[in-house]
Every structure is written in structure tokens, then in C-alpha cells.
Amino acid sequence: MYFSIEQIDPHNEPALKAWWEVGQAATAGRASMPWPVWEQMRSIATTTNPERALVFLAAIDGREMVGAALAAHPLLENTHGVELELYVRPDRRREGIATALLAEAEALTRGAGRTTVWSAALVPPGGTAPGEAFAHARGFDVASRESMKELTMADYRARRQAALDAVGGASDGYEIVTFDTVCPEEHLVSFGRLLGMLNAEIPLGDLDLADAEWTPERMRAAEQRQVAIGRHVLTAIAIAPGGTVAGASDVRVNDTSPTQGQVGITLVDPGHRGRRLGLALKVATHDLALSSYPRLRSVETSNAEVNTHMNAVNEQLGYRTVETVLELQKKL
Structure with a gap:
């Protein structure tokens, strides 16, 4: 199935709302770190941040947004890396959408002269989840393990x-x-x-x-x-x-x-x-x-x-x- 990867302007409210809805759907079942409510996300996305530059990516199939990514570029220290979040609408998983979003984010990272990508995967205590296997298959190492309480x-x-x-x-x-x-x-x-x-x-x-x-x-x-x-x-x-x-x-x-x-x-x-x-x-x-x-x-x-x-x-x-x-x- 065809889809394209595009960068969206967070000041384009309908596009940002569609981006937010993908993340909301993708995170609906997790036990911690609730997805920000719309009003909070809109404020975060459109308020200037001297600490980080935010890049919003979207996977679009026709007129639908089916995947979303957020690449945060630190501006004051740790400027060798990018913090990345990936989200795919639950009904469109296992179609290569996250892989395509990751490839675009890595290309942007290289283009900015940065060398490291940081991300995170949430898994049940003592268990695993698809995000862990996805990360390992694409070259990520587990650098630290934290308990979310x-x-x-x-x-x-x-x-x-x-x-x-x-x-x-x-x-x-x-x-x-x-x-x-x-x-x-x-x-x-x-x-x-x-x-x-x-x-x-x-x-x-x-x-x-x-x-x-x-x-x-x-x-x-x-x-x-x-x-x-x-x-x-x-x-x-x-x-x-x-x-x-x-x-x-x-x-x-x-x-x-x-x-x-x-x-x-x-x-x-x-x-x-x-x-x-x-x-x-x-x-x-x-x-x-x-x-x-x-x-x-x-x-x-x-x-x-x-x-x-x-x-x-x-x-x-x-x-x-x-x-x-x-x-x-x-x-x-």
C-alpha cells in the first residue's frame, strides 16, 4: 500500500490535529505516560523552545495520516544527536510505516550533521513488546533500563x-x-x-x-x-x-x-x-x-x-x- 512521508508545519492546526490523533490512537493502550491532551500538544508544538527544535513527520496515505514521528534536535548541548518518537495507527501496523518514518528521521539527522538517535520502547515489567524487536532489528541498542512507576x-x-x-x-x-x-x-x-x-x-x-x-x-x-x-x-x-x-x-x-x-x-x-x-x-x-x-x-x-x-x-x-x-x- 502506498504512503508518503512528509514534514508538517505545527502551525497548520488541521495537520497537527491529525498528527496528534495518530499518536493518541497509537498510545491508547499503554499503562503509563498518557498522551498529552490536544490543548497541551498544540501549545507545546507552537511555542518557541530555545532548548530544542521540533520536527514533525507524518506518513500519509491518500487523505489519511497513518503514522507520525517527532524528532527533537537539542540546541544547547548534546547537539550530536536527535531524540525520536514513532507512532503508527493501530489498524495500519506491520505495513512498513514505522520503518519509513525512521529512515526519513535518520536522513534528517545525518543532514543536520548529527550522529546519534535516541528513542525509547515501553515493555511490561519482565516482558517484551513489538517495539523492542523493531528497535533491535534496526540497529538500536538498549543503553539503559528504567522502571516507570x-x-x-x-x-x-x-x-x-x-x-x-x-x-x-x-x-x-x-x-x-x-x-x-x-x-x-x-x-x-x-x-x-x-x-x-x-x-x-x-x-x-x-x-x-x-x-x-x-x-x-x-x-x-x-x-x-x-x-x-x-x-x-x-x-x-x-x-x-x-x-x-x-x-x-x-x-x-x-x-x-x-x-x-x-x-x-x-x-x-x-x-x-x-x-x-x-x-x-x-x-x-x-x-x-x-x-x-x-x-x-x-x-x-x-x-x-x-x-x-x-x-x-x-x-x-x-x-x-x-x-x-x-x-x-x-x-x-
């Missing part, structure tokens, strides 16, 4: 006091400061220093990713973009006795999806570990999320399977594994 707010409420008791006095002397998206000016530089450690401190497996430099200017620009797309980054930072930011965690909630949240980062400076700051910060962010969004039903997070400490923290809060994320990498 979900926490219902009912479970969190039931476990919250026990989590606070576990923190106890371990973090005495540290102040927990919370905010919605925009970091207080007095902590901006120190918070940026901590964020710059992220890729060096979290288990990345074989992923070829470099650290980022978070200047105050970059942080403010990133905050304003979150505000522009209606995403609230509900953040807690731990302030050490000397005034530096020793740790941070956040829960992200979109105004268009107030019942679902997602953890962005949780990171504690190595020099301040062993004081239960990770657990204290997570309790603070989940409390902030609940007070800000009373209709919040659940929060998702993902951590490398080898990150035993953070996985233990999440289990203590009541998170349960719902899927495994295979972080995929292909060197062109």
Missing part, C-alpha cells in the same frame, strides 16, 4: 506520615523551600549549579549524554516557557546551613491535565547525601502538588533500574512499577 494520591496519603517519620531529624539544619516554576532570585545561581550536575550524577547506562550548563538566563527562559505552555513545575529545594542548594525535586502538572502529575527530577548533591533529603523533598513536592491540584489522582516517575536508592525512596512513598522503559540509542 505510578503513585496514586490515595496511597500517598496513607504512607505520608510514615515517610515523614522515616526522615525524622536526619535533615535537621536544612531548610525546604517550595515554589511554583519560578525559582526565588536568591537561590537561582546555586540551583543552576545543582541542575548542571544532573547527567553526571544519575545512572545513564551507555547513553551518550553530556552535562548541561544552567546559567540564570537559561533558567529564566526555561521557566517562562513552562509558564507559556501551562505547565507548573512544583519544586522543592533543600537549602544547606551555608545557604547553598543541596537538593531538589519537582512534580509537573499541566493545567490541561490537572489529575495527572509527573516527577521531573530528584537530585541531591553528593556532599549532602545520607540525610534523607531525597525523601523529604519528595514529600514536600507531593504535598505542594496536592494543595495546588486537589483533583490530582496520580503521579508518575521513572528511574534507572540500577538506581537502588531512589527506587527505595519511591517504594517507600507507595510507587508501583507499571512498565519498563528501554532507553534506546543508535550510532549512525
Whole structure:
């Protein structure tokens, strides 16, 4: 059956809506990472992002869109690679559509002078799924394995006091400061220093990713973009006795999806570990999320399977594994 691969303009709303509908259909059955609602996707696609350039690809058969791909080109670091997502309408699978979309994305990657493609496949815990075999057959390696976990707010409420008791006095002397998206000016530089450690401190497996430099200017620009797309980054930072930011965690909630949240980062400076700051910060962010969004039903997070400490923290809060994320990498 004939189909063509075309690049679409995200400002062409009917084309973007058709693209979104393909992704919605393709992801309808997965256990985690719900597909963004239309209003959120439209905002993300049409709001300028200084961090990444987005390329929207579509597989079109006649007047129907049957496949979709999103290629994100990092602009500030890791500019040697492209982050790729592929989606095929369920009734059109096994027709070579994903293969054609991948070939076009790889051609664009080479044309941009980039050498690496990153993607992901979701599989059941301890199991497999067609996306894994597809990736292996096309030259992708599994660079890291992550556990995707979900926490219902009912479970969190039931476990919250026990989590606070576990923190106890371990973090005495540290102040927990919370905010919605925009970091207080007095902590901006120190918070940026901590964020710059992220890729060096979290288990990345074989992923070829470099650290980022978070200047105050970059942080403010990133905050304003979150505000522009209606995403609230509900953040807690731990302030050490000397005034530096020793740790941070956040829960992200979109105004268009107030019942679902997602953890962005949780990171504690190595020099301040062993004081239960990770657990204290997570309790603070989940409390902030609940007070800000009373209709919040659940929060998702993902951590490398080898990150035993953070996985233990999440289990203590009541998170349960719902899927495994295979972080995929292909060197062109």
C-alpha cells in the first residue's frame, strides 16, 4: 500500500490535529505516560523552545495520516544527536510505516550533521513488546533500563506520615523551600549549579549524554516557557546551613491535565547525601502538588533500574512499577 512521508508545519492546526490523533490512537493502550491532551500538544508544538527544535513527520496515505514521528534536535548541548518518537495507527501496523518514518528521521539527522538517535520502547515489567524487536532489528541498542512507576494520591496519603517519620531529624539544619516554576532570585545561581550536575550524577547506562550548563538566563527562559505552555513545575529545594542548594525535586502538572502529575527530577548533591533529603523533598513536592491540584489522582516517575536508592525512596512513598522503559540509542 502506498504512503508518503512528509514534514508538517505545527502551525497548520488541521495537520497537527491529525498528527496528534495518530499518536493518541497509537498510545491508547499503554499503562503509563498518557498522551498529552490536544490543548497541551498544540501549545507545546507552537511555542518557541530555545532548548530544542521540533520536527514533525507524518506518513500519509491518500487523505489519511497513518503514522507520525517527532524528532527533537537539542540546541544547547548534546547537539550530536536527535531524540525520536514513532507512532503508527493501530489498524495500519506491520505495513512498513514505522520503518519509513525512521529512515526519513535518520536522513534528517545525518543532514543536520548529527550522529546519534535516541528513542525509547515501553515493555511490561519482565516482558517484551513489538517495539523492542523493531528497535533491535534496526540497529538500536538498549543503553539503559528504567522502571516507570505510578503513585496514586490515595496511597500517598496513607504512607505520608510514615515517610515523614522515616526522615525524622536526619535533615535537621536544612531548610525546604517550595515554589511554583519560578525559582526565588536568591537561590537561582546555586540551583543552576545543582541542575548542571544532573547527567553526571544519575545512572545513564551507555547513553551518550553530556552535562548541561544552567546559567540564570537559561533558567529564566526555561521557566517562562513552562509558564507559556501551562505547565507548573512544583519544586522543592533543600537549602544547606551555608545557604547553598543541596537538593531538589519537582512534580509537573499541566493545567490541561490537572489529575495527572509527573516527577521531573530528584537530585541531591553528593556532599549532602545520607540525610534523607531525597525523601523529604519528595514529600514536600507531593504535598505542594496536592494543595495546588486537589483533583490530582496520580503521579508518575521513572528511574534507572540500577538506581537502588531512589527506587527505595519511591517504594517507600507507595510507587508501583507499571512498565519498563528501554532507553534506546543508535550510532549512525
